[in-house]
Amino acid sequence: MTDAMRFETAAIHVGQEPDASTGAAVVPIYQTSTYVQQAVAKHKGFEYSRTDNPTRRALETCLAALEGTEHAVAFGSGMAAIATLAMTLNSGQTVLLPDDVYGGTYRLFAKVMGDLGIGFTTVDMTNLDAVRAAVTDELALVLAETPTNPLLKVLDLSALAEIAHGAGALLAVDNTFATPYLQRPLGHGADVSIYSATKYLGGHSDLVMGSLATGDAQLAKRLKFLQNSVGAIPGPFDSWLLLRGLKTLAIRMQAHSAGAARVAEWLAAHPVVTKVYYPGLSDAQGHEVATRQMAASGAALYGGMVSFELESEEATLAACERTKLFFLGESLGGVESLIEHPARMTHASLAGSGMEVPDTLIRLSVGIEHPDDLIADLGHALS
Numbered sequence: 370m371t372d373a374m375r376f377e378t379a380a381i382h383v384g385q386e387p388d389a390s391t392g393a394a395v396v397p398i399y400q401t402s403t404y405v406q407q408a409v410a411k412h413k414g415f416e417y418s419r420t421d422n423p424t425r426r427a428l429e430t431c432l433a434a435l436e437g438t439e440h441a442v443a444f445g446s447g448m449a450a451i452a453t454l455a456m457t458l459n460s461g462q463t464v465l466l467p468d469d470v471y472g473g474t475y476r477l478f479a480k481v482m483g484d485l486g487i488g489f490t491t492v493d494m495t496n497l498d499a500v501r502a503a504v505t506d507e508l509a510l511v512l513a514e515t516p517t518n519p520l521l522k523v524l525d526l527s528a529l530a531e532i533a534h535g536a537g538a539l540l541a542v543d544n545t546f547a548t549p550y551l552q553r554p555l556g557h558g559a560d561v562s563i564y565s566a567t568k569y570l571g572g573h574s575d576l577v578m579g580s581l582a583t584g585d586a587q588l589a590k591r592l593k594f595l596q597n598s599v600g601a602i603p604g605p606f607d608s609w610l611l612l613r614g615l616k617t618l619a620i621r622m623q624a625h626s627a628g629a630a631r632v633a634e635w636l637a638a639h640p641v642v643t644k645v646y647y648p649g650l651s652d653a654q655g656h657e658v659a660t661r662q663m664a665a666s667g668a669a670l671y672g673g674m675v676s677f678e679l680e681s682e683e684a685t686l687a688a689c690e691r692t693k694l695f696f697l698g699e700s701l702g703g704v705e706s707l708i709e710h711p712a713r714m715t716h717a718s719l720a721g722s723g724m725e726v727p728d729t730l731i732r733l734s735v736g737i738e739h740p741d742d743l744i745a746d747l748g749h750a751l752s
């Protein structure tokens with residue numbers, strides 16, 4: 370993003386000039402696999418759509434601008450993005466993960482990358498001494514996530530960058546929950562930002578995509594090479610849908626954050642709620658770090674995810690089944706509110722791993738409905 374063009378403007382204009390051949394105001398869906406060449410190996414910059422596609426290129430240009438950097442690479446899912454990033458590592462190297470990392474990321478390293486010779490360790494990344502103690506000569510990548518899922522723990526990215534770089538490793542940050550509107554990891558020393566674009570970037574629960582952004586030209590070149598070599602690309606239609614979602618990312622994140630703050634405060638005052646997890650609450654773990662780190666929009670905003678606990682698992686399950694506006698379902702980041710029980714749903718695969726979440730925990734993805742209606746819905750479910 371140039372100094373002259375702010376986030377909201379870049380989301381609508383960067384990479385999205387009117388179509389050169391027709392003047393179409395919206396980037397067309399170039400639903401084509403191949404491109405006619407003028408002569409042998411003489412073409413207009415596109416040869417084959419795995420390698421490059423005009424709709425995807427527009428999206429990648431815009432994603433890089435929103436991150437305030439040069440390079441973004443799009444993938445068919447968040448996991449495809451993380452797997453492709455992992456392929457930049459060599460057998461014998463290791464990765465450091467948070468002890469409450471996204472379950473799919475844990476599974477990728479535990480059950481797939483391990484067989485390819487890439488090891489991993491998990492550590493509580495809120496404890497910087499523990500992170501320092503976990504550094505080894507083989508460490509090549511620290512993969513952080515903040516705020517974390519589902520306990521909304523906040524990690525200090527500048528401190529983690531210092532430790533990673535001191536060990537000769539890169540820092541990658543899964544920024545899915547915060548989005549670049551609230552938090553830009555590269556500005557805090559990270560080397561790569563990771564997204565499941567399925568969530569807030571798309572924002573309408575109608576696509577599955579991922580992306581990586583970096584200012585490191587060498588790494589970007591390798592990632593582009595792997596994007597083409599491995600082939601986990603998004604199609605032109607999904608790229609177009611994501612471009613459309615990005616145009617409203619700023620106003621959606623403002624609404625998600627305002628609604629979630631109202632819901633978190635209301636929950637904190639509710640007699641049957643035993644604990645609330647939201648980085649915007651003044652007594653939350655990491656509140657000060659979040660206030661500094663999640664201020665990319667100009668003022669601290671803490672995002673749309675809220676978790677809370679009730680007295681018993683029975684009460685928790687009952688509450689999940691009694692909301693009407695909050696749909697019971699996995700995923701997050703859409704305009705519609707969702708409620709779920711992590712221990713039995715999104716985080717069920719952690720059973721027996723020692724990384725289980727409390728069975729009295731409920732996770733909310735607060736949508737952009739009117740907060741008063743959402744609070745009334747929760748009030749009914751908890752009564």
Ligand SMILES: *Cc1c(COP(=O)(O)O)cnc(C)c1O
Pocket residue numbers: 446447448449471473514518543545546564565566567568577578579
């Ligand atoms: C959903 C999610 C992913 C995985 O993304 P997909 O698009 O589902 O492949 C990775 N990290 C976080 C934090 C997520 O929420």
